[in-house]
Amino acid sequence: MASKLKNAQLDAKKALEAVEEQFQTLQILNEQGEVVNEAAMPNLTDEQLQELMRRMVYTRILDQRSISLNRQGRLGFYAPTAGQEASQLASQFALETEDFILPGYRDVPQIVWHGLPLSQAFLWSRGHFQGMNIPEGVNVLHPQIIIGAQYVQTAGVALGFKKRGTKAVAITYTGDGGTSQGDFYEGINFAGAYKAPAIFVIQNNQFAISTPREKQTAAKTLAQKAVAAGIPGIVVDGMDPLAVYAATREARERAINGEGPTLIETLTYRYGPHTMAGDDPTRYRTADLDNEWEKKDPLVRFRKFLENKGLWSEEKETEVIEQAKEEIKEALKQADAAPKQKVTDLMSIMYEEMPQTLKEQYEIYKEKESK
Numbered sequence: 001m002a003s004k005l006k007n008a009q010l011d012a013k014k015a016l017e018a019v020e021e022q023f024q025t026l027q028i029l030n031e032q033g034e035v036v037n038e039a040a041m042p043n044l045t046d047e048q049l050q051e052l053m054r055r056m057v058y059t060r061i062l063d064q065r066s067i068s069l070n071r072q073g074r075l076g077f078y079a080p081t082a083g084q085e086a087s088q089l090a091s092q093f094a095l096e097t098e099d100f101i102l103p104g105y106r107d108v109p110q111i112v113w114h115g116l117p118l119s120q121a122f123l124w125s126r127g128h129f130q131g132m133n134i135p136e137g138v139n140v141l142h143p144q145i146i147i148g149a150q151y152v153q154t155a156g157v158a159l160g161f162k163k164r165g166t167k168a169v170a171i172t173y174t175g176d177g178g179t180s181q182g183d184f185y186e187g188i189n190f191a192g193a194y195k196a197p198a199i200f201v202i203q204n205n206q207f208a209i210s211t212p213r214e215k216q217t218a219a220k221t222l223a224q225k226a227v228a229a230g231i232p233g234i235v236v237d238g239m240d241p242l243a244v245y246a247a248t249r250e251a252r253e254r255a256i257n258g259e260g261p262t263l264i265e266t267l268t269y270r271y272g273p274h275t276m277a278g279d280d281p282t283r284y285r286t287a288d289l290d291n292e293w294e295k296k297d298p299l300v301r302f303r304k305f306l307e308n309k310g311l312w313s314e315e316k317e318t319e320v321i322e323q324a325k326e327e328i329k330e331a332l333k334q335a336d337a338a339p340k341q342k343v344t345d346l347m348s349i350m351y352e353e354m355p356q357t358l359k360e361q362y363e364i365y366k367e368k369e370s371k
């Protein structure tokens, strides 16, 4: 009896190892910008490849400007994005306009490239209600601060698409830390059970604030968590825009074809602090680790790849940088022109029909604000 149990334990361990071995990392472009996996190469035109690079360069500038604006007190909440451009932008690039993005707090670039005016992203950062007033036809929610909550909402949006027969997907993002939350499991499980057209992205940037990935879970990969939900999971090199694009595009096709959700783990790194609210990464990350990841930089490898094809140049890049700076300046001007937020604004947008208790307070504040 005892030995029988021992064998069963051995088998369970073997079964786990067999599962874990399946989760190899998909890479198409190596650190030198060379194609190492021709078979997985996505079908993108030269113009599309250039556009993806343009967006990555633009977003790196947006990150630098946002950090400095935050330091000047001209932006509020900001979670830096440098290092994560391939993971964020190549996954958004694989979507269609009708697809719906449910972002986390670091995922502002994806919703901006999906159509949210930059001035509104700035207003969201400032906590201004106009930042959350998403224009008609822009299929995004404002970024979620509660870790993992967007995973459950995504299952719901995707199920809505399915029930209405809408050929669109709902995509969401969380971090490595987010995969420890109950909402993460509830979201992928529910979407799996109902074959909802969802794409769940885990941006594994190796740290949840200061908690390293190894302390987060005993699982060898985060993508393997898909197995328990009965859905496909894949690990991709998150510093490789082509791998991220290919994996997301394939997930989208499966979802649209009624085959249900996919979980994608992108291996990536944030170069900056967790947020601009006082985090100091030198207290939990070594310079060696930073250097190791900076060598994998998505812009560097994609630039090399495009230059080799004669599709990118220094002049082109300078042009993009200048355009980004100009547009950021203009968007900031627009954000500055928004009316000062009043307490009555917050009350009046909260309810269609205001409760009596609030109505009384509303009148008090209206009176105060009129002075």
Ligand SMILES: Cc1ncc(C[n+]2csc(CCOP(=O)(O)OP(=O)(O)O)c2C)c(N)n1
Binding pocket: 106, 145, 146, 147, 174, 175, 176, 177, 178, 179, 203, 205, 207, 208, 209, 274
């Ligand atoms: C439910 C919940 N618990 C805790 C927090 C505080 N918090 C904010 S960010 C963060 C770490 C998240 O790390 P990860 O998911 O890896 O995302 P990253 O910031 O690295 O992109 C925590 C614990 C929160 N916002 N929500």
Ligand SMILES: [Mg+2]
Binding pocket: 175, 176, 177, 203, 204, 205, 206, 207, 208, 209
């Ligand atoms: Mg993280």
